[in-house]
Amino acid sequence: MAIIVQKYGGSSISDIEKIKFVAKKVVERKRQGNKIVVVVSAMGKTTDNLISLAKQISSFPPERELDLLLSTGEIVSVALLCMAIENYGEQAEGFPGYFAGIKTDALHTKARIQKIEPSKIIEEIEKDKIVVVAGFQGISSENAITTLGRGGSDLTAIAIAGAIKADICEIYTDVEGIFTSDPNRIKKAKLIPFISYEELLEMASSGAKVMQSRAVEFAKKYKIPFIVKSTFKDGEGTMVKEIELKEGAVVSSVAIDENQAKISIFRVPDRPGIAGKIFSALGQAGINVDMIVQNVGRDGFADLSFTVNINEIEKTKNIVEKIAKEIEAEKIITDPDICKISIIGIGMMNQPGVAGRMFSCLGKNGINIEMISTSEIKISCVVRKKDGEKALIELHKEFIENK
Ligand code: ASP
Ligand code: MG
Numbered sequence: 001m002a003i004i005v006q007k008y009g010g011s012s013i014s015d016i017e018k019i020k021f022v023a024k025k026v027v028e029r030k031r032q033g034n035k036i037v038v039v040v041s042a043m044g045k046t047t048d049n050l051i052s053l054a055k056q057i058s059s060f061p062p063e064r065e066l067d068l069l070l071s072t073g074e075i076v077s078v079a080l081l082c083m084a085i086e087n088y089g090e091q092a093e094g095f096p097g098y099f100a101g102i103k104t105d106a107l108h109t110k111a112r113i114q115k116i117e118p119s120k121i122i123e124e125i126e127k128d129k130i131v132v133v134a135g136f137q138g139i140s141s142e143n144a145i146t147t148l149g150r151g152g153s154d155l156t157a158i159a160i161a162g163a164i165k166a167d168i169c170e171i172y173t174d175v176e177g178i179f180t181s182d183p184n185r186i187k188k189a190k191l192i193p194f195i196s197y198e199e200l201l202e203m204a205s206s207g208a209k210v211m212q213s214r215a216v217e218f219a220k221k222y223k224i225p226f227i228v229k230s231t232f233k234d235g236e237g238t239m240v241k242e243i244e245l246k247e248g249a250v251v252s253s254v255a256i257d258e259n260q261a262k263i264s265i266f267r268v269p270d271r272p273g274i275a276g277k278i279f280s281a282l283g284q285a286g287i288n289v290d291m292i293v294q295n296v297g298r299d300g301f302a303d304l305s306f307t308v309n310i311n312e313i314e315k316t317k318n319i320v321e322k323i324a325k326e327i328e329a330e331k332i333i334t335d336p337d338i339c340k341i342s343i344i345g346i347g348m349m350n351q352p353g354v355a356g357r358m359f360s361c362l363g364k365n366g367i368n369i370e371m372i373s374t375s376e377i378k379i380s381c382v383v384r385k386k387d388g389e390k391a392l393i394e395l396h397k398e399f400i401e402n403k
Contacts, residue, residue, distance in 0.1 A: 001033050001034060001035065002034050002035070002166075002167040002168060003034070003035045003037075003125070003164060003165070003166045003167050004029065004034050004035070004036050004037070004166060004167065004168050004169075004170065005036075005037045005038075005039065005157055005160055005161040005164070005166045005168070005169045005170070006026065006029070006036065006037070006038050006039070006157075006169075006170045006172060007038070007039040007040070007041075007135065007153055007154060007156070007157035007169070007170070007171045007172060008022050008038065008039075008040050008041065008172045008231060009041045009153065009171075009172065009173045009174070009231075010041040010042055010043060010044050010045070010046065010047070011044065011173070011174040012172050012173065012174065012231035012232075013040060013041070013043055013044075013077055013080075013081065014043050014044030014045075015043070015044070016080070018231075019043075019077075019080050019081055019084050020084050020087075021231075021232070022081065022084075022172075022231065023081055023084030023085045023087070023088055024088060025231075026038055026081075026085060026130060027085060027088040027089070027090050027130070030090055030130055031090075035125040035126075035128075036125070036130050036131070037121055037125060037130075037131045037132075037133060037160060037164065037166070038081065038130065038131070038132045038133070039132075039133050039134075039135045039153055039156050039157040039160060040074060040077040040078055040081055040132060040133075040134065040135055040153065041073075041074060041077065041135050041136065041153040042070075042073025042074050042076065042077055042136070043073070043076060043077055043080075046073040046076070047070055047073050047136075047150070050069050050070050050072070050073055051066075051070070053069070054066055054069055063108035063109050064108050064144050066108065066109060067108045067109060067111075067137075067144070067145050067146050067147045068144075068145050070109075070136070070137075070147050071096065071097065071134065071136070071137040071145045071147060073136075074096075074097075074134035074135050074136050074137060074153065075096050075134050077134070078094040078095070078096070078132045078133070078134045079094055081094075081132050082094040082132050085130055085132070090129075090130055091127075091128070091129045091130065092129060092130045092131075092132055093124045093129045093130070093131050093132070094131075094132045094133075094134075095120070095121070095131065095132070095133045095134065096134045096137065096145075097133065097134050097135075097136070097137030097138045097139065097145070097156065098137070098138065098139035098145060099120065100116075100118070100120065100121055100131075100133045100134075100160070101116050101117030101118055101119065101120060101121070101163075102116055102137070102138035102139065102156065102159070102160075103115050103116070103117065103138060103139060103140075103141070104138035104139065104140055104146045104148070105140060105141075105146075106140040106141065106142055106144065106146065107146070108144070108146055108147070109146075109147055109149070110147075110148070110149040111138060111140065111146035111147065111148055111149075112148075113138060113148065113155065113159050113218070116159055116160065116162075116163035118160065118163040118164045121133070121160065121164060122164060125164075133156065133160065134156075135152065135153025135154075135155075135156040135157065136148050136152035136153045136155075136156060137152075137156070148214070149212065149214060150212070151211070151212035151215070152212060152214070152215075153212075154171060154211050154212040154215035154216075155212055155214050155215040155218055157169055157171060157215075157226075158215045158218050158219045158224055158226060159218060161224050161226065162218075162219075162222045162224045168225075168226075168227065169224060169225070169226040169227070170226070170227050170229060170237075171211065171226055171227065171228045171229070172229060172230070172231040173210070173228060173229075173230065173231065174230065174231070174232075175210070175228075175230060176191055176229065176230045176233055176235050176237065177191045177192065177228050177229055177230070177235065177236075177237040177238035178191070178192050178195055178200065178203070178210055178228055178238040178240075178253075179191055179192065179253070180192060180252065180253050180254065180396065180400045181208075181253060181254045181255065181392060181396050181400070182208065182255075182256070182392075185256075185389065185392060186254075186392065186393060186396050188396065188400075188401050189396070190400070191235070191236075191237075191238065192238050192252055192253065193236065193238065193239065194238065194239040194240070194241060194243065195238055195239075195240055195243070195252055195253075196240070196241070196242065196243035196248060196346050197216055197217075197219060197220035197240060197241075197242065198220070198346060198377055199248075199252050199253070199344050199345065199346055199377060200216050200240055201213060201216050201217065201220070202342070202344045202375065202377055202378045203253055203255055203344055204216070205290075206255035206256075206257055206340065206342035206344060206378065206380065207255050207256055207257025207258070207259065207340065207342075208253065208255040210228060211228065216240070219240065223242060225239065225240065225241035225242075226239075226240050226241075227239050227240070228240065243346060245346060245347070245349055245350060246347075246350075248345065248346030248347040249345050249346070249347050250345050250347040250348055250351050250354060250399070250403075251343045251344065251345040251347075251348065251354070251399035251400065251403075252344060252345045252346070252347075253343075253344050253345070253400075254341070254342070254343050254344075254392060254395045254396045254399065254400065255341070255342045255344065256339055256340070256341050256342075256388050256389075256391070256392045257339060257340040257341075257342070258339045258385060258388060259309055259310045259311070260290065260307045260308070260309065260310060260338055260339060260340050260382070261307065261308060261309070261310040261313040261334060261335060261336040261338065262305055262306070262307050262334070262335040262336075262338050262370070262371070262382065263305065263306060263307075263308065263313065263316055263317065263320060263332065263333070263334045263335070264303060264304065264305040264332065264333045264334075264335070265278075265303065265304045265305075265320060265324055265329050265331075265332050266303050266329065266330045266331050266332075266333070267301040267302075267303065267329055267330035267331075268301060268302050268303065268304050268324075268327065268329045269300065269301060269327055269328065269329070270297035270300050270301055270302045271300075274327055275294070275304070277323060277327070278304070278320065278323055279292075281319050281323060282308075282316060282319060282320075285315065285319055287308055287312050287315060287316055287319070288308065288309065288312075289306050289307070289308055290306070290307045290308065290309075290340070290373075291306060291307045291340070291371050291372075291373045291380065291382060292304070292305075292306040292373075293305045293306070293371045293372075301330075305371065307338070307340065307371070307382060310336055313334055313336060316334075317332065317334055320332055336385075337384060337385045337386070338370065338382050338383065338384060338385055339382070339383060339384075339385045339387075339388035340380050340381070340382055341380065341381050341382075341383055341388060341391045341392060341395065342378055342379065342380040342381075343358055343378070343379050343395055343399055344377060344378045345377060345399075346377050348376070348377050348378075348379075349376050349377060354379065355372075355374065355379050357398065357399075358379055358381070358395065358398075358399075359372075359381075361394055361395055361398045362381065362383065362391055362394070362395075364394075365390060365391070365394050367383050367384075367387045367390065367391050367394075368383065368384070368387075369381045369382070369383060370382045370383060370384075
């Protein structure tokens with residue numbers, strides 16, 4: 001007998017047929033002698049639709065009520081899945097997040113879980129019931145319903161798995177697991193059987209989004225292993241867990257992020273405090289800066305380039321223009337025609353020469369590198385957008401196929 005937490009994402013339960021399919025799957029698992037807690041997202045695009053309803057009333061709806069509205073999406077899924085489970089002859093008990101003991105802070109729309117009191121969940125699974133919990137939501141100490149940020153059902157599932165000391169946490173989705181690269185673009189992309197939390201986090205920040213990053217961070221912090229697998233196709237999926245350096249792949253995945261844009265400020269006075277001024281202003285405006293490159297200063301000036309999400313380029317430009325005037329920098333150029341290409345692998349930490357191999361591979365293929373950034377387990381390069389696809393294919397060949 002095992003205690004299993006299963007999470008089904010919105011695309012796995014987007015219509016009644018799929019809900020029935022999931023119910024059957026859950027019931028079969030239970031009848032193998034397991035205790036099951038299911039966490040569900042809202043059906044299909046429900047959350048987007050609810051947001052759009054709110055936006056038709058106000059472009060900045062009150063966040064407390066927005067959370068109340070959004071939380072209903074997951075509750076619909078809970079109720080329907082419970083009904084479908086009961087149809088297959090098992091008893092189900094459905095919980096909205098607040099009833100499942102998920103306590104959060106009051107930061108509406110992106111609340112953090114503070115603690116979980118799982119006694120009600122445990123009580124019900126002990127009575128041999130299947131417990132179905134609404135993902136993505138909790139309750140604040142002010143007794144308001146909160147939500148955990150987009151994709152937050154992943155976090156609900158991981159946190160519950162930790163709180164009830166589940167034997168396994170299974171994240172069911174519309175892909176078969178985590179791949180060495182985007183299988184829609186790279187035909188030879190392979191399923192990765194196991195991967196570390198760190199690599200998955202780096203993948204998310206490199207444009208390969210499979211799971212909510214906050215959920216992965218939570219899993220890493222509390223060492224909660226989980227499996228990502230497909231709802232509709234049988235397979236082993238990908239196990240995400242702590243991995244020892246020596247068993248990790250040098251490069252486990254190659255990712256592309258085409259939603260980046262570059263902004264360059266020319267002839268910035270080369271004196272202390274200037275970079276601080278620019279990036280603090282961006283930070284205060286909530287703009288996430290990714291790569292930063294400053295060239296070597298000459299006659300008291302330096303050029304500064306950095307990347308931001310393409311959707312924030314106008315906002316960034318407005319802020320930077322103001323500061324550029326103040327500090328008397330020469331000019332600003334924005335460039336949306338770039339992309340970021342990254343190789344990720346925990347085994348990189350004790351293997352020299354990986355960066356050289358990456359740069360040579362790009363060079364051999366006539367791809368110019370405009371910016372570089374590295375972490376212990378990732379190397380990223382900014383290249384022209386038109387070169388992105390080729391870079392992805394060639395790096396996948398170099399590091400994964402011909403390994
Ligand atoms: N329904 C929420 C969203 O679309 C939460 C989730 O899917 O995990 O973001
Ligand atoms: Mg989701």
